[in-house]
Amino acid sequence: MPELPEVEAFARYFAKHALKKRVARVVVRDERVLGVRAETLSRALRGAAFREVRRHGKHLFADAGRQWLHLHFGMSGELTAHEDPKAAPRFARVIFVFSDRTCLAFEDMRLFGVVDLTPSPEQYVEDHSLGPDPLTPRFTPRVFSELARGRRGAVKSLLMSQDVIAGVGNLYADETLYQCGVHPRRSVADLSGADLRVLHRILRGVLRTAVERRIQDRGLPPRWLFDHREEGKRCPQCGGSIQRTAVFGRTTYFCGKHQR
DNA sequence: TTCCATGTTCCGCA
DNA sequence: TTGCGGAACATGGA
Numbered sequence: 001m002p003e004l005p006e007v008e009a010f011a012r013y014f015a016k017h018a019l020k021k022r023v024a025r026v027v028v029r030d031e032r033v034l035g036v037r038a039e040t041l042s043r044a045l046r047g048a049a050f051r052e053v054r055r056h057g058k059h060l061f062a063d064a065g066r067q068w069l070h071l072h073f074g075m076s077g078e079l080t081a082h083e084d085p086k087a088a089p090r091f092a093r094v095i096f097v098f099s100d101r102t103c104l105a106f107e108d109m110r111l112f113g114v115v116d117l118t119p120s121p122e123q124y125v126e127d128h129s130l131g132p133d134p135l136t137p138r139f140t141p142r143v144f145s146e147l148a149r150g151r152r153g154a155v156k157s158l159l160m161s162q163d164v165i166a167g168v169g170n171l172y173a174d175e176t177l178y179q180c181g182v183h184p185r186r187s188v189a190d191l192s193g194a195d196l197r198v199l200h201r202i203l204r205g206v207l208r209t210a211v212e213r214r215i216q217d218r219g220l221p222p223r224w225l226f227d228h229r230e231e232g233k234r235c236p237q238c239g240g241s242i243q244r245t246a247v248f249g250r251t252t253y254f255c256g257k258h259q260r
Numbered sequence: 261t262t263c264c265a266t267g268t269t270c271c272g273c274a
Numbered sequence: 275t276t277g278c279g280g281a282a283c284a285t286g287g288a
Contacts, residue, residue, distance in 0.1 A: 003266065032284085058267080075267050076285085091285095111284050112267055153277050161277095162268085171266055249279065251265080263288090270282085 002058060002073035004134070004167030005210035010071075010079050011055045012215055014062060014104070017081035021098040022049045023064075027085065030093040033108055035070075035116030044117050045069065045096070054121050056133050057166025061121040068120055074112025080105050130166040135207055139165070144200045148188050155191065156184035157248040159203070168203070170250040171226065172210065176203045178225040178237075183259045184247045229253045 002010070023045045028038040044067050052063040062069040071077070082088050085103040088095050092105035094115050106115055118124040131147065132139045147164045158164055159173040168176070177184050180202045182195070191199070213220055220226040223236045230253075231244040240257025 006266085072267085075265070077267095109285060110265085110267090114268095151276080157277075169266055246279090248277095249281095250267095265285100265287090268283090271280090272278105274276100274278090 002075075002077055003169035003172050004055075004058060004207055005172070005214045007055055007058050007060055007073060007167070008135075008211045009214035009217075010073070011053050011060050013079050013081070014050075014053045014060065017079075017102070018062070018096065018098070018104045019050050019053060021100060021102070023047065023096055024099045024101075025097045027095040027097060028093070029095065030111070032111050033093045033106070033113050033115050035114045041094075041115070041117065056121055056125050057130055057162060058169070059121075059124065059130075059166075061118065061124070067117045068124075070114070070116050070118045070124060071106060072114040074108060074110060074114070076110040077106065077108040077113035080107055125166075129163045131162060131164045133167055134165050134203060135167075135211070139200075139204075141197045141200045145193060145196050148191070148196055151188045153188060154185045154247055155182060155188050155199070156252060158188050160248055160250070165203075167207070170252075171229075172203075172206060174229075174253055175210075175220075175225050176206050177259060178254060179206060181258050181260065184252050184254050185245075186260070225253060225255075 026042045026045050031038055045064050048064040050062040050064055054061045060071040082103050082105060085095055085097045088105040089107060091107045091109045093108050094106040095103050097103045148158055151158055156173050159168045159176060180199055210220060228236055228242055233242040235242055235255040238258040240255045242253055243256040245252050
């Protein structure tokens with residue numbers, strides 16, 4: 001489930017369980033999640049202590065001194081801390097073992113995640129043409145309007161394009177449009193300046209609320225679309241019928257009555 | 261057994 | 275150039 005709010009919760013979890021601890025060794029159980037050679041990763045981290053953790057969109061970065069550890073969670077990645085490395089679960093692909101013998105496991109059942117190294121978060125963002133993180137002050141309504149200007153595609157595509165906004169995936173794109181009452185296939189060119197300002201405000205509200213909930217390990221509000229992602233279900237806001245379609249190659253749910 | 265899944269990337273086409 | 279559809283990646287669950 002890792003989109004921006006989940007990754008923010010992972011960042012807090014990382015800070016709690018891994019920051020300021022010295023890395024004793026790195027156990028690579030499955031090299032397929034690595035973006036660097038196992039030996040390179042080990043050499044970069046062994047003996048180092050993570051000094052700071054940062055997040056940009058769905059990407060997590062931890063300062064290991066000369067380099068930063070970069071984690072991307074793909075479809076099914078998550079972090080879990082354990083008292084004993086031997087207790088790390090089945091899908092733990094990489095395990096960071098600390099000198100106090102506790103460990104942090106990068107779990108990823110479906111193997112779409114990535115563990116690698118980068119010179120700095122800024123460099124990574126630059127190299128991968130990531131857009132601004134929508135929860136930073138830099139992401140103003142004006143910046144959002146400029147990013148949207150000139151785009152012809154569907155508004156859902158805009159929200160999910162990582163080079164426009166970093167961190168919004170399928171679920172939170174649907175959620176935002178649902179709360180705005182905007183149809184996911186509505187053309188960006190068709191949105192007024194006022195529409196874009198509303199979209200910007202609701203997007204940030206959705207993400208902020210989701211971050212709070214995820215940090216507390218709670219579910220999302222019952223009146224959100226989130227728990228009603230099923231064709232034919234009743235819309236908790238207007239009683240309309242939830243529809244299913246595909247936009248931007250992803251399964252998309254929306255209310256056929258109040259999203260226009 | 262078949263279909264589907266919260267992500268990214270690449271190719272081909274309009 | 276931009277944007278989109280579709281496929282591919284790997285694996286488990288409904």
